[in-house]
């Protein structure tokens with residue numbers, strides 16, 4: 001049989017219906033689709049002057065238990081850009097980990113739109129630590145250095161870890177002691193809160209986060225993330241920044257309707273709890289496979305695992321996922337609100353079959 005026609009592995013099942021490549025590979029949660037259809041009833045004033053936007057702002061204020069300023073944007077990169085550009089001058093700096101999405105995955109947009117310097121620092125587990133930030137604090141007040149103004153963290157981190165409230169509070173205290181602000185990229189904030197069993201009041205407002213990207217796209221929304229300014233004074237120019245950055249949707253009601261649909265009855269947390277549970281199930285299943293080493297027990301909805309190098313490409317051909325570190329054949333498998341137990345079990349069976357074949 002020619003190589004191309006040979007099965008990847010004799011026991012390989014059909015691929016799962018879900019993709020483990022990313023948590024935004026899934027479609028849209030049904031209640032979001034219903035909300036989009038409902039919001040399509042008749043005309044509404046554009047640019048956020050509509051009742052859906054007013055309702056989403058009220059829903060978020062209720063969830064935060066505070067008069068937060070809410071600035072909906074088209075997506076996560078856009079919300080990060082708008083949030084950061086609202087609080088930064090071109091001579092200032094953002095300190096974040098060297099794996100932060102704002103550094104590695106936004107094509108330099110935050111640096112371009114703010115003019116500020118991004119200072120990526122090393123880390124072990126995706127978390128920014130005060131010790132990594134400390135060497136840059138003496139830059140403040142020194143004319144030759146970019147002026148540290150923002151500490152930026154991702155919750156969940158890009159390595160799938162979840163900051164504790166104490167860890168976030170420590171960074172907030174450090175920032176505030178130096179007249180800086182704490183920015184949180186919450187593309188996966190639902191997964192973080194689902195993991196800790198906490199809420200926005202306790203784990204964002206009370207620990208001292210100043211502004212955040214509030215993301216729902218990975219949790220069932222179609223598109224649209226919001227900047228939430230827990231310190232409303234920071235939003236003084238945010239609406240102009242958003243317009244300049246091309247992040248003001250004219251039909252803003254469709255972003256807002258999604259936010260309200262997911263916040264209602266805590267559906268966003270139900271989805272995230274499910275996604276996290278699927279990651280835990282996957283980690284348990286693949287840990288039992290010889291040749292797989294799960295890097296650490298998943299804290300949210302990502303599983304990082306080392307697999308035999310020869311298994312990576314055949315597995316990707318069967319059910320695509322992204323490599324995380326090709327040099328060490330570390331791969332990342334993501335679960336989402338639509339991942340089923342059957343998807344997880346099928347995926348784990350495929351991993352077992354391919355690894356058995358490449359080791360034979």
Ligand SMILES: Cc1ncc(COP(=O)(O)O)c(C=O)c1O
Nearest residue numbers: 075076077078101154185187217
């Ligand atoms: C941590 C983090 N921040 C921000 C984003 C940006 O999202 P978008 O693709 O909507 O720009 C992502 C998306 O993968 C992300 O993982």
